[in-house]
Amino acid sequence: MLTDLLGFPPQVLFGQLLLCLINGAFYAVLSLGLAVIFGLLNIVNFAHGALYMLGAFATVGLTKWLGIGYWGALIFAPIIVGVFGILLERLLLRRLAGVDHLYGLLLTFGLALVIEGTFVKLFGSSGVPYSAPKELIGGVNLGFMFLPWYRGWVVVASLIVCIGTWFLFEKTKIGAYLRAGTENLRLLQAFGVNVPLLTTLAYGYGVALAAFAGVLAAPITQVNPLMGSNLIIVVFAVVVIGGMGSIMGAVITGLSMGVIEGLTKVFWPEASSTVIFVVMAIVLVLRPAGCELTVKCSS
Amino acid sequence: MSKVVEAEGGKVVGAAKHPFPASDFSSFILQAQASGAKIIGLANAGGDTINAIKAANEFGVVAAGQKTAGLLVFLTDVHALGLETAKGLQMTVSFYWDLNDETRAWSQKYYELTGKMPTGVQAGTYSSVRHYLKAIEATGSDDTDTVLAKMREMPVNDMFAHNGVLRSDGRMVHDMYLAEVKDPSSSSKPWDYLNIVRTIPGEEAFGPLSESACPTK
Numbered sequence: 001m002l003t004d005l006l007g008f009p010p011q012v013l014f015g016q017l018l019l020c021l022i023n024g025a026f027y028a029v030l031s032l033g034l035a036v037i038f039g040l041l042n043i044v045n046f047a048h049g050a051l052y053m054l055g056a057f058a059t060v061g062l063t064k065w066l067g068i069g070y071w072g073a074l075i076f077a078p079i080i081v082g083v084f085g086i087l088l089e090r091l092l093l094r095r096l097a098g099v100d101h102l103y104g105l106l107l108t109f110g111l112a113l114v115i116e117g118t119f120v121k122l123f124g125s126s127g128v129p130y131s132a133p134k135e136l137i138g139g140v141n142l143g144f145m146f147l148p149w150y151r152g153w154v155v156v157a158s159l160i161v162c163i164g165t166w167f168l169f170e171k172t173k174i175g176a177y178l179r180a181g182t183e184n185l186r187l188l189q190a191f192g193v194n195v196p197l198l199t200t201l202a203y204g205y206g207v208a209l210a211a212f213a214g215v216l217a218a219p220i221t222q223v224n225p226l227m228g229s230n231l232i233i234v235v236f237a238v239v240v241i242g243g244m245g246s247i248m249g250a251v252i253t254g255l256s257m258g259v260i261e262g263l264t265k266v267f268w269p270e271a272s273s274t275v276i277f278v279v280m281a282i283v284l285v286l287r288p289a290g291c292e293l294t295v296k297c298s299s
Numbered sequence: 300m301s302k303v304v305e306a307e308g309g310k311v312v313g314a315a316k317h318p319f320p321a322s323d324f325s326s327f328i329l330q331a332q333a334s335g336a337k338i339i340g341l342a343n344a345g346g347d348t349i350n351a352i353k354a355a356n357e358f359g360v361v362a363a364g365q366k367t368a369g370l371l372v373f374l375t376d377v378h379a380l381g382l383e384t385a386k387g388l389q390m391t392v393s394f395y396w397d398l399n400d401e402t403r404a405w406s407q408k409y410y411e412l413t414g415k416m417p418t419g420v421q422a423g424t425y426s427s428v429r430h431y432l433k434a435i436e437a438t439g440s441d442d443t444d445t446v447l448a449k450m451r452e453m454p455v456n457d458m459f460a461h462n463g464v465l466r467s468d469g470r471m472v473h474d475m476y477l478a479e480v481k482d483p484s485s486s487s488k489p490w491d492y493l494n495i496v497r498t499i500p501g502e503e504a505f506g507p508l509s510e511s512a513c514p515t516k
Contacts, residue, residue, distance in 0.1 A: 015329045023323055129381030139359060145329060148357045221322045222349040222379060230322050265326040273318030
């Protein structure tokens with residue numbers, strides 16, 4: 001009988017495993033965007049958390065002021081925030097091409113503080129309410145746990161986006177350019193590819209992915225100006241573990257870190273916020289380039 | 300917390316610690332749900348409380364008959380949750396803007412300046428600073444011991460407290476209120492969020508001086 005598995009009722013354990021996947025899906029989408037940006041721009045985008053927050057606020061704004069609703073926001077919020085990202089890249093990040101990583105880190109971290117500070121001023125630190133669309137309120141009793149429809153939807157939507165991104169990178173011409181750009185930007189330029197445009201679009205896409213995760217998160221977590229700052233460090237660790245700039249690495253690590261963190265929450269809750277960093281430290285000691293076997297050419 | 304629950308004849312069936320701060324509470328909510336507890340007490344604050352209540356709502360905890368009780372919930376948290384999510388939540392507050400004419404008048408002024416209704420923290424800070432300044436005015440001195448003696452001697456009477464007493468253990472004893480978050484249908488105006496269920500007399504809320512663990516000096 002599975003009535004008492006390791007001191008925990010199976011209801012708890014199965015439920016937790018499912019939750020792990022849901023959280024992992026978030027990590028996957030966020031770290032995917034971070035990996036795309038790092039791959040092409042060589043910038044560790046510390047503004048990612050703030051852009052994720054912008055996605056959530058855009059959802060609230062679109063619903064409240066334009067009456068577009070959740071489903072519309074799922075498309076428009078990433079586009080709006082993506083365009084904002086493109087502006088950031090054109091106006092600011094572009095100027096850092098070729099200089100030390102540290103400058104990119106400083107700039108994006110500073111941007112995150114400015115964006116978050118502005119939103120604290122505008123909306124207060126408690127945030128604004130947002131609830132799931134009517135179609136996804138409620139849930140289904142799976143026997144071992146109650147699965148809210150919305151959480152199920154989060155997994156489906158995240159997987160679609162991850163597979164779509166993988167398809168874009170592996171099976172299309174533009175994806176081939178992007179992968180080539182990750183290997184060697186200057187050579188790609190020599191072949192007549194418009195590299196500046198490519199990096200701008202890649203940044204816009206990475207930012208749009210962050211905003212998409214923000215839309216997905218809006219009904220689940222508190223929509224507040226600092227919602228991204230809690231997440232960014234974890235996501236950064238996920239990208240390091242998955243191999244900086246690796247697309248598949250980011251997705252798989254995102255999901256598996258969700259599982260590891262989730263199980264830690266059951267067996268040793270106090271360690272759950274640390275466990276990912278322990279994994280990161282171990283990976284860095286054993287494989288400084290991350291789990292991905294291919295070592296990226298350093299620029 | 301456990302001591303109080305057991306002293307009142309309740310039983311603590313389980314507890315879980317969460318990392319601080321945390322954005323995802325589903326794991327802990329599920330553990331609480333499986334415990335079969337009648338009441339899930341949330342000994343956290345701010346964003347963590349909001350996220351925990353959102354998750355409890357989403358996983359059908361409230362709908363299935365378990366109640367959530369926040370140990371430190373502010374009116375602004377209710378505002379951020381929305382009544383649909385927060386309805387039925389029990390909370391203890393030291394101040395509510397819609398208690399009487401005096402609180403309404405003061406809160407309205409606060410609202411005009413900040414665009415938000417005040418919480419107990421804001422009203423309490425205003426009240427304590429004012430009490431301090433009044434003691435300085437009365438004694439004509441800013442010497443700590445003189446002012447402190449005067450502050451303990453004068454009762455606190457303002458929009459925040461009625462006959463509040465600053466005790467020798469440093470606690471300001473005043474009435475507290477047990478409140479329940481309104482159903483959206485019974486909320487008639489902006490920030491109309493709470494029903495006051497019961498007034499908790501100061502002596503009961505803060506415990507008698509003889510049981511105080513704070514140093515008396």
